[in-house]
Amino acid sequence: SQQGEEDPQALSIQEGENATMNCSYKTSINNLQWYRQNSGRGLVHLILIRSNEREKHSGRLRVTLDTSKKSSSLLITASRAADTASYFCATADGTASKLTFGTGTRLQVTL
Amino acid sequence: SAVISQKPSRDICQRGTSLTIQCQVDSQVTMMFWYRQQPGQSLTLIATANQGSEATYESGFVIDKFPISRPNLTFSTLTVSNMSPEDSSIYLCSVGGANYGYTFGSGTRLTVV
Numbered sequence: 001s002q003q004g005e006e007d008p009q010a011l012s013i014q015e016g017e018n019a020t021m022n023c024s025y026k027t028s029i030n031n032l033q034w035y036r037q038n039s040g041r042g043l044v045h046l047i048l049i050r051s052n053e054r055e056k057h058s059g060r061l062r063v064t065l066d067t068s069k070k071s072s073s074l075l076i077t078a079s080r081a082a083d084t085a086s087y088f089c090a091t092a093d094g095t096a097s098k099l100t101f102g103t104g105t106r107l108q109v110t111l
Numbered sequence: 112s113a114v115i116s117q118k119p120s121r122d123i124c125q126r127g128t129s130l131t132i133q134c135q136v137d138s139q140v141t142m143m144f145w146y147r148q149q150p151g152q153s154l155t156l157i158a159t160a161n162q163g164s165e166a167t168y169e170s171g172f173v174i175d176k177f178p179i180s181r182p183n184l185t186f187s188t189l190t191v192s193n194m195s196p197e198d199s200s201i202y203l204c205s206v207g208g209a210n211y212g213y214t215f216g217s218g219t220r221l222t223v224v
Contacts, residue, residue: 033212040201042117042215043154088153092209098144099209101154 004089004102012108019076021105023089024069030092032065032072033099037086046074046087079109113138113206117216124194124223131190132219134204139184144213145177148201157202160187194223 004025013019023032031050035043049056049065049072056063062075076083089102114137124130134143145157157177158166166179180188191198199222207213 030209035213035215040148040218040220042115042203042217043205043213045112045207045212045214048212097209098156098159099213100156103153 004091004100006087006089006102006105008105009103010106010108012110013079015079015081015109015111017079019079019083019107019109021074021087021089021107023072023074023102025072025089025091025102026070028094029067030094032063033090033092034061034063034072034074035088035090035101037088037104039085043088076107079107081109081111083107084109112212113140113214115204115206115214115216117204117219119219120217121220122222124221126195126223128194129190129192130194130221131188132202132204133188134186134216136185136206140206141184142206143181143187144205145179145187145189146203146205148203148218150199154203157189191221194221196223199223 004023007022031048033048034046037043047058047063049063060077065072086104086106088104090099116135118133143160146154147157148154156169157172158168160166160179160181162181162184178190202219203215205213205215
């Protein structure tokens with residue numbers, strides 16, 4: 001299975017701090033994506049990084065990808081209470097035909 | 112990006128019964144995807160639904176248990192048949208491409224009692 005393993009499983013920080021989540025996967029990929037899920041609702045696409053990219057930014061989000069280590073990280077800077085959610089990485093296989101999701105990180109941002 | 116309307120948002124069902132979940136997309140899409148998210152777990156792909164052909168099921172999922180319809184390019188249904196408490200999960204539909212990202216419906220939270 002190519003399912004990603006995310007670390008940590010849960011993270012609790014205070015508002016204003018940075019949050020870092022890590023994702024590891026097993027086989028070669030076309031791209032890696034990060035999603036947010038609020039309270040068991042639908043997932044929201046955050047950012048996509050392709051296998052030939054090493055870093056990508058979107059607003060307060062910074063994603064890195066290390067294909068040699070088969071790992072990625074998501075950094076949320078200056079966190080807010082509204083960032084409280086579960087975050088999932090998902091990998092697209094070589095043919096980019098479907099996604100396989102990681103185990104997720106539950107982020108709690110307190111005031 | 113596409114907008115998906117998914118219904119129902121939640122339901123409580125008796126074991127042995129069936130529930131049909133609907134997803135309506137505001138644009139035509141070739142493939143729609145159905146996922147299951149068991150309590151506290153990640154998402155697992157159930158099947159890929161193409162219009163005009165039978166759905167392609169992932170390992171561990173069978174058509175008799177999760178029949179899927181795809182009558183046109185904007186609509187799909189997933190039925191959870193002969194339900195047991197183990198089927199209690201969130202079911203999500205999605206559209207998109209692995210090359211650019213997916214849009215998800217808001218999910219159906221199913222509880223089987």
